[in-house]
Amino acid sequence: GIQVEQSPPDLILQEGANSTLRCNFSDSVNNLQWFHQNPWGQLINLFYIPSGTKQNGRLSATTVATERYSLLYISSSQTTDSGVYFCAGRDGGTSYGKLTFGQGTILTVHP
Amino acid sequence: GAGVSQTPSNKVTEKGKYVELRCDPISGHTALYWYRQSLGQGPEFLIYFQGTGAADDSGLPNDRFFAVRPEGSVSTLKIQRTERGDSAVYLCASSSNGGVGQPQHFGDGTRLSIL
Numbered sequence: 517g518i519q520v521e522q523s524p525p526d527l528i529l530q531e532g533a534n535s536t537l538r539c540n541f542s543d544s545v546n547n548l549q550w551f552h553q554n555p556w557g558q559l560i561n562l563f564y565i566p567s568g569t570k571q572n573g574r575l576s577a578t579t580v581a582t583e584r585y586s587l588l589y590i591s592s593s594q595t596t597d598s599g600v601y602f603c604a605g606r607d608g609g610t611s612y613g614k615l616t617f618g619q620g621t622i623l624t625v626h627p
Numbered sequence: 628g629a630g631v632s633q634t635p636s637n638k639v640t641e642k643g644k645y646v647e648l649r650c651d652p653i654s655g656h657t658a659l660y661w662y663r664q665s666l667g668q669g670p671e672f673l674i675y676f677q678g679t680g681a682a683d684d685s686g687l688p689n690d691r692f693f694a695v696r697p698e699g700s701v702s703t704l705k706i707q708r709t710e711r712g713d714s715a716v717y718l719c720a721s722s723s724n725g726g727v728g729q730p731q732h733f734g735d736g737t738r739l740s741i742l
Contacts, residue, residue: 520669546728556735557716559670559718561733613731615720618669
């Protein structure tokens, strides 16, 4: 199966700062998704982004499938952005949507 | 319902007991997945249903774990003779079209604690 690596593992920011989270894949992937797991454990869909760039408010994501990576940008961070960010992808060799997750990036935003 | 619903939200039981965890997917979603998330880790795949059948159960850790989806909607994950190592958050997700070209939507999970 595919391997998913996320960096950095931990990130501490002051409110208002910008950040970039990275996700690397060992092989071709499809169905790439970014999630935010809040302090209550809820896994929130941020982006479904197999390729290209999407934006949603202060967040945007870019996936370059041919180079096997994806980036999540957070601008003007807020304390409510704190939590764990996961990327996950489907092995391009499978015919269904089983996702493999990275280990996550723990983001802490201080006021 | 509007989203994936999982019950109970928390379950505490003693080692050796039997537990059932329920997942109610988004209406109309044919694909249903179970994942397990241990502390400090990302979710890990357990089993995938397309309709009523388990199309891939390769993630189930051993034969104490079993899951069903008899009518192609609600699914139940069953764990026999629970062990302390089974403690984790169990997440359910659903998607349309087998998840190909479609995002997965996750429930809030069941936090299972084995004493």
